[in-house]
Amino acid sequence: MEAGGRFQSSGERAAPVRTRIGERLCQAGVVTHTDLQDALEEQGRCGERLGSILVRLNLASERQIAQALAAQLELPFVELSRHPLSPEALLRIPKRIALVHSCIPIAIENKELTVAMSDPLLFAAIQDVEFQTSCRVRQVVATREDISDAIRRGYPDTALARVVQIGAVEPTGGGASVEDPPDTSPVVEIVDLALRSALRNGASDVHIEPTETGVVVRQRVDGLLKEVMDLPKWVHEGVVARVKVMAGLDIAEKRLPQDGRIRTKTDTGESIDLRVSTLRTIVGEKIVLRVLDHRKGVPSLDTLGLSSEALAQVQGFLRHQHGMILVVGPTGSGKTTTLSSALAALRSERTNIVTIEDPVEYQIPGVNQTQTNGKIDLTFARSLRAVLRQDPDVVLVGEIRDHDTARVAMQAAQTGHLVLSTLHTNDAPSSVERLADIGIEPYVSASALVGIIAQRLLRRLCTSCRLPYIPDAPVLRALSISDDEAAGITFYRAGGCDHCHQTGYRGRIGIYEVMSITDAVRRLISGRATVMELRASAKTAGMRTLAEDGVAKVKAGLTTPEELHRVVTTTEGSGRSCSECGGAMEPEFVVCPACGHSSGGECFQCRRTLKPGWKFCPYCAASVAVSSHEPGSLTRLRAVG
Secondary structure, eight states, X not given: XXXXXXXXXXXGOOHHHHHHHHHHHHXXXXXXXXXXXXXXXXXXXXXXXXXXXXXXXXXXXXXXXHHHHHHHHXXXXXXXXXXXXXXXXXXXXXXXXXXXXXXXEEEEXXXXXXXXXXXXXXXXXXXXXHHHHOSEXXXXXXXXXXXXXXXXXXXXXXXXXXXXXXXXXXXXXXXXOOOOOSSOOHHHHHHHHHHHHHHHHTOSEEEEEEOSSEEEEEEEETTEEEEEEEEEGGGHHHHHHHHHHHHTOOTTOOSSOEEEEEEEEOTTSOEEEEEEEEEEETTEEEEEEEEEOGGGOOOOGGGTTOOHHHHHHHHHHHTOSSEEEXXXXXXXXXXXXXXXXXXXXXXXXXXXXXXXXXXXXXXXTTOEEEEOBGGGTBOHHHHHHHHGGGOOSEEEESOOOSHHHHHHHHHHHHTTOEEEEEEOOSSSTHHHHHHHHHTOOHHHHHHHEEEEEEEEEEEEEOTTTOEEEOOOHHHHHHTTOOHHHHTTOOEEEOOOOXXXXXXXXXEEEEEEEEEEOOHHHHHHHHTTOOHHHHHHHHHHTTOOOHHHHHHHHHHTTSSOHHHHHHHSSOOTTTTOBOTTTOOBOOTTOSBOTTTOOBOOEEOTTTOOEEOTTOSBOTTTOOBEEEOOOOTTOOOOEEEOO
């Protein structure tokens, strides 16, 4: 590089350049002309660099040589001990490159990487760095000693790069790992460690959350978040930059949310996809990574946790040639897994199955899968219109979110296609009300729907450490289990062992509410019946509620009452029946929907509990009347005063 800043090859670094540096040292009074001449003669004998010779002969310090070189080349001189290192910049150059070329990145802005070098005339080093980083290099000069110290600070040894961790998250030899160069910066190592730990623990999500004083890394395992790392605050920007680089996001954009995707491989060569989402908070950017592990494969329907009766109902739904099957529940309740299992059961050489998903979580051989893309306005509705021109037999719509998608899906279900989709509702009967809220007329829903499956996921007890126990009376009452019935049941509580990471649970199992759209239910839907009326009719036809299915799994020793109450907030009354005819009764029913027998209830004016036979509410003096005595009609107590 010439004094004006033009690069020249390493072979062009001739003696005149070094001589001019020597003359500058003489002009600055650092060395005498005699000392310079002695150094030049020594250089002629050994071929060593002039600056190194001057330092070796104690004629000048390394700092003086570097300052003279910077002045000669019109480059800035920096003291790295006083200059903060940018974690974002450190991510760009691996430690091995920094050591080979005695350089260190100190800042990055708009694809321009500022690199401190002890010898800025090494053109090959600049080429190597630009190739490695895809950035334009801006050189500054620093002493070799300062650069070595900065490398030790910026790229600590593996033993020192470990962060304070909570729980057993150290990688083991048998665990999955993300591929990375063998010699990496601490920030790269931290991200790698977080991902390896998540894959090993079977986490579905990884949360990287900044706080006022540090960075917390949490994993969602079996539906619950657990803190696994507590990092110092200084790593935050570097970790965020590293994840953004891996996901192909804009590292300079820190205000707007961004979405991306990372595809990497485990040490066994298997692909793992990570869906990345960033969000600006008041203390910095938060990152959430959703793990899409294609290694798991699609489970079969009979392994999801469906009872034999519910499984038979679902298989009956799938035998329909047209109509709509809905799987409903909150986010993270396993809806996509259930739908994928259903598609795997439908797959055959005679069936054209097309899916529209966001994103594709399970790759199913023999199924044509496509993905929405909001950036190009490829929505569910737009994709569905295109799919219907592909001669499909079965269509999966990842989620019905709006009127347009719902309308096209309903039309497809009514015109010879079997349509599977999801909704966000609490239970199966509420789905009809949700469709009406979206703008679908009840008579359309009645004609298109085949069946609705509501579900939740419960943590499954670890069979290696579960402990038998006798529940307290309040727990049994909440489960609607009598003392006599409880005497014949073995209940279990969570223990804790290495197999389940001391949680007492390992894996999850579904609880289901399968609602068949019978002729009676279809008439109720067309007549705009209430959710309560739909539920009563479905239960009369044999539907088991989520709470009842959960209680059955507690009785089977698959989970605990505490876990059931965590997921399903109300189980009391799930086994209630009419004292007159034995028909199923919901907790809010005050009369039996089958025979009209009053079983008490509440005052519709003051909402206090009433007892059977009361004609007046003793709390607010409202008159209470029993309406309708027609067999089979849905009657209820009402306050009329």
